[in-house]
Amino acid sequence: MITFTNLTKRYGDLTAVDNVSFTAEPGLVTGFLGPNGAGKSTAMRVAVGLTRATAGDVTILGQRYADIPNPAAHVGILLDASAQHAGRTGREVLALGALAMGIPSSRVDQVLETVGLTKKESRQRVGKYSLGMRQRLGIGHALLGNPQVLILDEPANGLDPHGIHWMRQLLRTFADRGGTVLLSSHLLHEVQQVADRVVMIGHGRIVADAPVEELLADGQDLEQMFLERTMSTSREGYAA
Template sequence: MIEVEHLTKRYGPTTAVRDLSFTVRPGRVTGFLGPNGAGKTTTLRMLLGLVEPTAGTATVSGHSFRHRPRGLRHAGALLDAHDVHDGRSARAHLHALARSNRITKQRVDEVLDEVGLTDAAARRRVGTFSLGMKQRLGIAGALLGDPPVLMFDEPLNGLDPEGALWVRGLFRRLAHEGRTVFVSSHLMSEMESTADELIVIGRGELIAAESLAEFAARGTAPTVTVRSPDAAALAVVLAAEGAAVTPYERNGLKVDGLSAVRVGELAHEHRFPLWELSTRAASLETAFMELTADSVEYAAGESR
């Protein structure tokens, strides 16, 4: 479990994280969202003991991570896939991590195999790796200690569609095993495909901590799209029922304020033939854009 309580981080006059509190529970994938400058990376670095909080606490399984000996057995993390010595081979890099945490060489081979880095790739210098290969190596490092808590910052950067599909499956499996999986990402589509819960912040403050469905439902209500050869006449009937009706392409209408079922009933009652009747479901991206609109930060510094 990850617990953040009244966490604050200031850099001089700039407050990157402000009185932030949330809990990330095991057995599910929790997405960590926020616009650029929201304070996500700073929060992750405080959780991992890489940055000292100005106030508040950030604990992993009830303890400050910086006080954990052999930390990779307690939490694994991928923060920056480029943060590896380019002159080392992938295997040498993982062996160094393993030695410092008293992890066996056999486990190194297991995680290399799990992330799809072949023996030939494992012998190559990391400086020759593509970004996608570096991401896989970073994930291997996070898995090395077989920890109960895992944190990933933008893990899909540089991965091809097959790699992205593999990562989604990996996260689901880790959560199914009862681990705490915390994923920071700006890709709304990936969160829709992967996350069970969301933590959303803006300008270092909490905006939402709830299920994916609950957050998506915060956005604009679903819009009904209808097409009919008698679209103009149908629009009059729908408007009389209290709907907001907007012409849409040829013979189409976008309808707000009525359900698709009610639109269909009215069309049937007035004998309007329909070519299309569909509903655009509540969108995670729409909810995110609406709820974080006042939290977008364009200043230099914290990038995520």
């Protein structure tokens, strides 16, 4: 479970995240949806301890991320696939992650197979990887410790249609086994395909939070709702 409680993050006069509260439940894929610059990435960075909150809090499995013993073994994270060390091979990236988590090196081969990176590809330098390959490697690193929670920021970037289908199945299986998935995207269609619940954010504020079926009830146009609630220049009238 991931719980955001009245989270606010300001950078000088700019409020990037404004009193955000919602919960990502076990057994569900929660889609965190909003246009670029809406506050999604900032909120996720606060959740995993990379950015300090101005006010409010985020807990994962009942604790702040920094207070979880060996957190990477419990919480799988992918925030920026391009941040991987370009001079290391894919296998080296995973092997170092396994070493840091204290898990068997045999897990590396299991993960490589899971994310569809071949032996030949795993021995290539990450600097030569396509964006889609980096995304697969990043998802693999997030899965290394057999975590209970996945936090993924725009994981579909760079994936071809086959890769996107693979990712959907992976996340669905993870959630169906009781895991918690928080998936951010600015792509409404992609989130709608895999999410059980959607949290929409615009201008740093939550503008919708409901099961996908509820948002689609009575013939509502989800795309129009998304555009109206997240792209408006006004913050007035939105409920947190």
